[in-house]
Structures are given as C-alpha cells and as structure tokens.
Amino acid sequence: MFEPLPLAADETLLWQGRPAPRAYTFRNWRHALFGLALMLPCLFWQMVGIELVAAGAPPWVAWLPLPFNLASLYLAFGQLLIARLEWEQVLYAVTDRTIYQRSGFFRPRLRCLPLAAVTTVRKKNLGPNLATIRIAGQLGPGILFSAIEHPELLLPLLPDATETKTTQKH
Numbered sequence: 205m206f207e208p209l210p211l212a213a214d215e216t217l218l219w220q221g222r223p224a225p226r227a228y229t230f231r232n233w234r235h236a237l238f239g240l241a242l243m244l245p246c247l248f249w250q251m252v253g254i255e256l257v258a259a260g261a262p263p264w265v266a267w268l269p270l271p272f273n274l275a276s277l278y279l280a281f282g283q284l285l286i287a288r289l290e291w292e293q294v295l296y297a298v299t300d301r302t303i304y305q306r307s308g309f310f311r312p313r314l315r316c317l318p319l320a321a322v323t324t325v326r327k328k329n330l331g332p333n334l335a336t337i338r339i340a341g342q343l344g345p346g347i348l349f350s351a352i353e354h355p356e357l358l359l360p361l362l363p364d365a366t367e368t369k370t371t372q373k374h
Contacts, residue, residue, distance in 0.1 A: 209297055209304055210314070218361050220297040227334060227351035229288045239279025246272045296349045298361050303339060305347045317341045325362045327355060337362075 211217065230236075249269040257266040290309035297304040303317045321341040328336045335355040339362065340346035352358060 209295075209299075209306075211299060212301070215302070216300045218298050218300060219358055220295065221349075221352060221358070222294055222296065223291065223349075223351035224334060224353050225288070225291050227330060228291050228294065229284055231336075231350055232283060232287070235279050236281070236284055239276045239281070239283075242276040243273070243280055246276050294350075296352070298358065303347055303362075305349065315347055317343065317347050319363055322363050325359070327359065 209217075246269055250266070250273055253261075253266040253269055257263055286309055290307065293306060293308060293312040295304070295306040298319075301319055303319060303322070305315045306312055307315075317339060318341075321343045322339055323342055324338075324340040324346075326338040326340075328338070330336060330351060333354050335352055337349040337352055337355055337358065338346060339349070349355075349358070
C-alpha cells in the first residue's frame with residue numbers, strides 16, 4: 205500500500221485526502237474522445253493497407269498504420285485504465301510545515317512543497333463539493349491536487365488565502 209510520509213518528529217498532519225476515483229480517472233476525457241475519433245480512420249487505413257499488401261504492395265504498407273492505431277487505442281482506453289490504476293497510489297497531505305503529493309503508477313513519487321514557499325493557490329470547481337487545487341511555489345513546479353472532494357476543508361490550511369483564485373467549470 206502506501207509508504208508512510210517522511211514527517212519530522214515534531215511535524216503535525218493537518219489534512220490528508222485522495223481524489224474522487226471517477227473524477228480522477230476521467231479528468232482527461234477529451235483525450236479519450238479524440239482517441240476514439242482518431243481510431244476510426246486509423247482502422248480504415250489499416251484495412252486498406254492489408255488489402256494493398258494482398259494485392260501485391262510491399263509488406264511495410266500494412267505495418268505503417270500500426271503505430272497510429274496503437275496511439276489511438278492508448279488515447280481512447282489506455283490512459284483511462286492507467287489513471288484508474290494510478291489512483292491507488294495517489295495521496296495528498298498537508299502538515300503544519302509541508303504540502304505532500306504522492307502519485308505515479310509505475311514508480312510512485314513523492315513531491316513536497318514547504319508551506320512557506322507557497323505563492324499562489326488556485327481552485328477550479330469541477331462540481332458541487334469537488335475541485336482541483338493548484339498550488340504554486342517559489343521552488344520548482346507547483347503541486348496539483350486533482351479532484352478533491354470538499355476542498356473547503358483544505359483551503360483554510362493553505363497560506364496566503366487572499367491570493368486564492370477560483371475559476372468556474374466551463
């Protein structure tokens with residue numbers, strides 16, 4: 205399951221959570237629709253290539269559309285499957301000193317951002333009681349808490365609440 209967070213002896217865990225499974229899995233649904241739309245012409249191209257090889261064309265003609273078919277298959281279904289499997293590893297936490305994000309399917313990684321380094325907090329509403337929180341910091345890239353249920357419990361724990369910007373779902 206999870207490795208314990210590397211908390212200091214006097215560090216206090218204030219909040220921890222995981223994303224909503226369905227919202228996390230389907231967060232890139234537009235890519236899946238594009239993959240489905242791309243799959244139809246790629247399959248047609250594959251069938252035409254196979255027919256051309258049967259009619260005497262070189263064998264590479266049948267193999268040429270294969271990478272495109274694999275890419276469209278990944279976009280349509282593979283990325284959704286990997287996102288669902290990755291969800292098992294995702295954990296978000298806030299302590300009195302640090303913000304933690306654990307994610308990744310093949311090699312789970314832990315990203316940390318000190319609370320003192322937070323510069324901006326942005327909230328994007330995904331629905332009632334569901335939002336994505338983007339936390340930017342002075343040190344390196346920020347941290348993204350995708351598909352958090354009840355973000356109102358998390359936001360008061362983050363510094364600089366006056367910088368918090370809310371964007372509505374479009």
